[in-house]
Amino acid sequence: MQSKLKISLISLFIICVSNFHAQNSGYLGKKTFISADTRLFVPLLYNWTHVDESQKYKADGNSLNPARNLLSYGFNVTLGRAVDRKLAFLIQASVLNFKVSNESFYTPNNGSVIRSSFFHCRSLGIMPIIEITGTDGLSPIGLSHQIGLGFYQNKMVDKEYVVLANEYPDVVTYSKDNIDFFDFNNSVKSYSFMYKLNLRIPISRSLLYNFGIRYNLNFTALAFGLSDDKKGFLYSASETSEMIRYANRNNIISLETGLTLTF
């Protein structure tokens, strides 16, 4: 029956029937799920607020070319369990790769460093998440709201970097060959509070496609110490944590997409 009379019919009937106060059936009976997501950051503020005065650079051999950090990325693996029609608990492990720069120390006339390439930082983190679905939710599928509070460890990545420093009367080029930039074993702790609007669309009887936008508030613990307490590294621990904090603070918005397996 194709008749659209049915539309009025159902709208009349539906007032007679109440909705669920019932057990969660999950997705076709499956309530546990594991997701793998890619996370793409849009360092909005970072780019917006530093358009002209602080061009960023990337290393090209021993020289620096102007560049922008338009995208950082990461991966999440999440294990979840729907405990109710509208509620699920998740635990998420993440690895994030993002770029930091030394712009916070850049002072054209007095500072020693003139320019540097982007430095790479890697975060490893874990985050418990509460997921709440909408009125007619059926966790784990559909549109949901996630709230999480996580702990991250950030480490600088040992790669090729280039820094141009002002060593009067010369400008010296530092690279991995002639200096240790950071203490790569040192980790900087950070905490992240996030809200995510997530959509899981079933694409098979056990697989879901995820898509969402995530808003992060990151708080990075600063290492205290004198800026010249460098212990042989170009950047001290406190300078490193300052750089990471600056980058983290700007990584507010990320888009996530991936797949979820339900079982």
Next chain:
Amino acid sequence: MFRITFISILLLSHIAGSKAQQDFNNFKPLQSVGNIPSDFFVRTSSKIEEDMKNKKENLNVREPKIFLEGIHYGIDEILQSGLVIYGDEISEYVTKVAHKLLEKDSKLRKQLRFYTIKSNQTNAFSTDQGIVFVTTGLISQITSEAQLAFVLAHEIAHYVEKHVVETFEYRTRNRGINSQIQQLSVYSQEKEFEADVEGVKMYYAAGYSDEILTSTFDVLMYSYLPIDEIPLPRDYFNSDLSFVPEFCFPDKEFPIKVDEDYDDSRSSHPNIRKRKLKAIETAENYKDWGKIKSHFGEQTFFYIRNLARFERVRSDIIEFQFADALYTIYILEQEFPNSLYLTRMKAQCWYGLSTMKHANKINQTVMATKDLEGEGAVMHAFVKNLKELELASLATRIVEDSRSKFPDDLELKALSERTNRALFNSDRFEIDNFYTYNFQVGYEKFMASDSLKEISKSEGDTLVEEKKLSKYDKIKLKKRSPESAPSAFDSTDYYYYMLSDLVKNEIFKTLYTNFKIEKDDEKALEEAYNKMTRSEKLKFNKEKDRKANLVDLSSFILVDPAVISYRKGKVDHVESEKMEERVVEGFEYVSEELGLKITTVGRGNLEDLGTEGFNQKSFFTSMLIQSSNARGVDIFPVDYSMINSLTKQFGTNKLVFSVVEHAYRPRFSPYALYFIFFPPGVLGYLPVPFIKGNETEINLIVLDLEKAKVVTGASYYINEPLNQFTIEARLYDIFLNKNSAQ
């Protein structure tokens, strides 16, 4: 010897013929007969594709695809509405008459298919695909085969001339089948004249009489009135046990207002007068007119018309037009006083009126005072003026009389139980207020009472003179002496005398006692509920809802779901049709997963199910339409007996029906304008409307066919895209939670 054989053959053929004919005393609603035509099961998208290949160039329209989509989806909606029948006696008769018109055109005879729509609209229309629909409303109103022939000739002319309907855009929401019919039969005035001219030509060639030609337009003009104009006697409801005073009837007549020369400047159809004149003018061009009123016999015509008239009653009941149905029944009763079918339908009408009155929805079943016209209006006005208890008492009386007339009929028995319950439910119903004797006895008793003698004496009358007074004189007498009113005979309470047999009947009394116990229990429960704390109330309601929604769904019948998918604000017909199939597959998958038995009676398997399946689907659909028209009021299924036999056949009384709608409409909040103060924030907000842009609505109801009630259902409004798996997930959830057998 030859003579005897010939007579025997004649007799046998007569017997065989009469076996095929309906016995109006035991009338059964018309059903489709024979092989199912492909029009009913081929996918609409396939039909459009086929037409795009073959007809595109011949179509005199700007956008052939849009036209074909509009037409095909519109027609298929009618074909699948449960109201269309094929191969039945009316359709066959219409085909015969049409073939008479097309005697010399075998090609056209093969092309055209004739189907009947069970609708009380007086209409017929042809489609671009070669289907000619005729409504039972039209057949029930015409007075001769020749009138039908002219209507058919007119419609065939539209088809032959390739006239394109003016309004083919297929609209989808909240439209009844009647407006769909209306829409598909709207041509320009010019084309209507052209079809009339061509129609007259065909009509003339078939040898029909010119005298009947113009009377066809009278049928169209007065089609909004009932099938006849017979005054309703004021003693129609009176019997040994029942008396309805004359003051209950309207004291005025309802003149017929329509004028054939109405203003048609804004109408697609020319007015009746213009069409009549044009037809007369055209007819004058032909000489030697035939004199035939009927090629197939008057009796056959009247038989066919009666079929349509019996169907008319059923259609009125489905549409909750009880007063119209009752007037038609009254007319048909003149010819068929012992029809079980009419008796059942009458009982259904009175039960329906009683429940509608109780629900304060009586105005939905009777016409507004300003629209009352003709003799049929008396029934409307009468019903409208009755108070709830009056109506419930009269309904109980009539249903009880019907049951007494056919004591073995299960349908009337079920109706009697329900009408009794509706009476108990009426405001101010107290069994003790009803008299154990009828109105006549009551009056006689009153006459013999001392109080009356006193009043009479005070008026200076003798007892003998007093006995001569009519009941109305008694009322006047009562009014003249208000101080003695309590002891005066009061005919306004006439309905308290109507159930004199029932109030003495033990079964009736037990029913009432049980009803009272039930009500007392409800009251006690309500009092207990009122004493509960807030949290207890919440818990109680939750549990109550849960229990109320649990039904045995281990076996159910599935009818076609309705799926509407929108794209760019318009219905994506092709996607909708595909998704409809996927929804059915979803039901089948979930049933298999949860071990449920599903019987699908839908368009998708009509080719396999054949006409039997199509008829079953039509009955279920009619019941759904009737339920929809009830607007929350309890109904009695119009096809009760048929539905009961189908319930037994399928081994379940659960009918599942669903509606799914999907649109992708990202909505931007007006607050987003504040990002003007912080432009980068736009990027953070921008994905949100797109993520939330899917709007999917999934509704499902389970109808108990025996109780004719929605027993459970579910409704989801979700921001998810629509695909087969989304549907399956929701269906799984519904069946897991609502099935008491799980």
